[in-house]
Amino acid sequence: MSSAKRSGVAGVEDTLQNLWETRPVRPRAGRKIAGVSAAIGLRYGIDPILVRVAFVVGALYGGAGLVLYLLGWLLLPKEGDPMPGSAQPTRQPTGTAMAVLLVLLLIPSVFWLTSSRAIIGLALGLGALYLLHRNYGDRTAPPAPTPGPTSAPVVQQDANTWVYPGTTSAAEAPRQTPPSWDPLGVAPFAWDLPEPSEPEEEPAPRRPRRRWITFVTLGVAAFAAGLASVLGAPLEVSLAIALAVLGAGMVVGAFTRGGRGLIGAAIPVGALAVVLAVLPGTGFTGDFGDDEVRAAAPHEVAPHYQRSAGSITLDLRDLRIADGQEVRTGATVGIGAILVHVPSDVDITARCAAELGSVHCLSDSAEGRSVERSVVDQGDNGPGGGHIVLDLTVGTGDVEVVRD
Incomplete structure (x- = not known):
């Protein structure tokens, strides 16, 4: 790589690093929602109204403005209370609970970025922020902390400042001047010198916590999840x-003393992933609770019963079916149980399935993950007496067909 290319890459890296270290602070005053537009306007010396208009246009332009605003809310620190003895406000990171909420909002928001127009809008927004910082990054940049002036203690100089060896100050000395008979201090009591002390070890400087790891990781996680969903x-x-x-x-x-806030985000994301992994992919209607059906005639039996969570009980023991007549029905439950009672003199064809749980399909049983059993049972009296066809599926739970 040539020296010009290396210097160009280094310039981009330095600009990005400086952009992160001196990124805008969301102020308390002048904000409309989260203060992202006000922060950018104050940081680079432009009217915040122009920034708000740009976000609105970006939101209408494929949804990129909404994603960029949520990212700014997540990554830009907020204005905190000044430290004691200082008038300069502190830079506080986004709270853990709010960061988790923003990540959960970013996941569906990234779904909008499915068109070329949205991707172009996102690239234009990020490029505009880079150029804005490159050209106006020196405006209202946060001042670097400067140590306060220190001065050495002033010792009052006068005619009598001599102290005896072994004392720490003139105030502790038993006399302010040597005795008149020993002006040179050669008396034995004047030879009591202090014992040398071990030099104090300077405390090791504390390694700063790198909070940016949390925000960058949350943003990358939201983008990766959204991209995977867009790809199907x-x-x-x-x-x-x-x-x-x-x-x-x-x-x-x-390894870098950062990223502690990621624990609060990983717990709900992991729990939701586990729940969705064990639930069936279809058959969710939002219906919850227990459903019990008793039918005495074929027209009272619905073609299908469904619950997202709960139980379905079909009592078909009193069902009267003529010879040669067939009744078909089924049930799907996301989390819960399915129980079907069938008559003793009716032919049964049943399919029982559970993605995680157990099935007891008349004379056949199984339990575990992705279990399925299909049974054809003509009862103790042999063929005849009508025919019932059952198709029963549960995501997590139990399926049972019993003959009474």
């Missing part, structure tokens, strides 16, 4: 990818 991955896979990115960030943070 199931939601649980997208969440698993986000969880992997959060885990990598925690590993990096373990």
Whole structure:
């Protein structure tokens, strides 16, 4: 690589590093929502109204403005209370609870970035921020902390400042001047010199915590999950990818004293990924609770019953079916149980399935993950008496068909 290219890459890296270290602070006053536009305006000396207009236009231009605003809310620190003895406000990171909420909002927001117009809008927004900092980064930059003036203690000089050896100050000395008979201090009591003391070890400087690891990892996790979903991955896979990115960030943070806030984000993301992994992919209606059905005639039996969570009980023991007549029905439950009672003199064809749980399909049983059993049972009296066809599926739970 030529020297010009190396210097160009170094210039970009220096600009990005300085952009992160001196990034705008979301003020308390003048904000409309989270203070992102006000922070950018105050930092670079431009009217915040122009920044708000740019965000609105970006939101209408494929949704990129909304994603950029949420990222700014997540990554830009907020204005905190000044330290004691200082009038300069501190830079406080976004709270853990708010950071988790923003990541959860970013995941569906990234879904908007599916068109070329949205991707171009996102690239233009990030490029505009880079050029803005490159050209106006010296405006209202946060001042570097400067140590306060220190001065050595002033000792009052006068005619009598001599102290006896072994004392620390003139005030502790038993006399302010040597005795008149020994002006040169050669008397034995004047030879009592203090014992040399060991030099005090300077405390090791504390390594600063790198909070930027948390914010960068959260942003990368949200972007990776959104990109996976756009490419067609199931939601649980997208969440698993986000969880992997959060885990990598925690590993990096373990060596660099940062990333502690990632623990609060990884717990709900991991729990949601596990729940979605064990639930069936179809059949969710938002219905919860227990559903019990008793039918005495074929027209009273619905073609299908469904619950997202709860139980479904079909009591078909009183069902009267003529010879040669067939009744078909089924049930799907996300989390819960399915129980079907069938008559003793009716032919049964049943399919029982559970993604995680157990099935007891008349004379056949199984339990575990992704279990399925299909049974054809003509009862003790042999063929005849009508025909019932059952199709029963549960995501997490139990399926049972019993003949009474």
